[in-house]
Amino acid sequence: MKFIQCFVAIIWLFTVIQTVITVNTPVVMYHGMGDTAYGSINSVKTFLEDKFPGIYVTSIQMGNNAEEDFLSSYLMNLNKQVETACAIIKADPHLKNGYNGIGFSQGGQILRAIAQRCPEPPMKNLISLGGQHQGVYGLPKCMGSIKICNYVREMLNFGAYVRYVQDNLVQAEFWHDPLQEDLYRNRSIFLADINNEKQPRNESYKINLTRLKNLVLVQFLNDTIVQPKESSWFQFYNQGQAKIVYNLRDSPLYQEDWIGLKQLDQTKRLKLLGAIGDHLQFHVHGKWFEDEIVQPYLST
């Protein structure tokens, strides 16, 4: 009897020690439009916490409560969001040795901006799920509140590149009009900036982004919300029309390596993944998420 008890105790001790030693890299999540930090994406947090005992998973909230956070996904300047999120991340002692980022929809480009502007503490793997890295041209299905969505559409129609709209409307800040590339480049206060479209290019964006271990860009292959869906892979309409989409590796952004994508690609750290299904429609407990995301990027 004694022997068995002792044996059980030893096994238990080993398990505890192993858990303590192999605590996973913390995770920072960033939600998308019409969602909140602990809204629908909370299932990912719960899943990771169950799977990896001891893991620290946090989610960036803008403002003081869920309502302000929800509104921020439409009506808060993205540069300000990046600055605020950077301060939150820097102040969190759990993140001081680095973290993995998971961005949901527009949270993907926001986290990328954080990697580019605020690389300390280091973001290790950045997983962008259905992000709009070349912006959108169209808002076929605005998410969340009908009232706010109507307001968003009204403002976009009024003029996405009007200064007041740029300063206040999230969706305008990654509005990319291929019929007016010049205007986009000149006036987009967020996306054109983080994509280093403006002259002189800021070399520091490339230095910062290439500190990532991996940049994992998931495109939902049947996405009916992101227009064009290829924007999730930094691909967009050829200038002057809104039908044909260019390949990332043919674009000047890649070839002249404005932000380090080519360097990441050549060192096998740029992962372009496709997922069957509509926007963000993957199963947290499913095989795709497990095999393509959790095992390769979140399990250590």
Ligand SMILES: *[C@@H]1O[C@H](CO)[C@@H](O)[C@H](O)[C@H]1NC(C)=O
């Ligand atoms: C790149 O990161 C550094 C911190 O390491 C920061 O000071 C700099 O402002 C960042 N670059 C840009 C363009 O934001």
Ligand SMILES: *[C@@H]1O[C@H](CO)[C@@H](O)[C@H](O)[C@H]1NC(C)=O
């Ligand atoms: C964009 O800015 C450049 C340089 O200031 C200017 O020459 C050009 O006319 C501007 N284009 C538009 C459409 O605003």
Ligand SMILES: *[C@@H]1O[C@H](CO)[C@@H](O)[C@H](O)[C@H]1NC(C)=O
């Ligand atoms: C690059 O960005 C950093 C941080 O914002 C800034 O200090 C620096 O002046 C910028 N360099 C250029 C060439 O714009």
Ligand SMILES: *[C@@H]1O[C@H](CO)[C@@H](O)[C@H](O)[C@H]1NC(C)=O
């Ligand atoms: C989803 O996209 C894949 C890949 O492009 C395609 O083969 C499939 O037919 C699409 N499914 C639906 C339901 O549209």
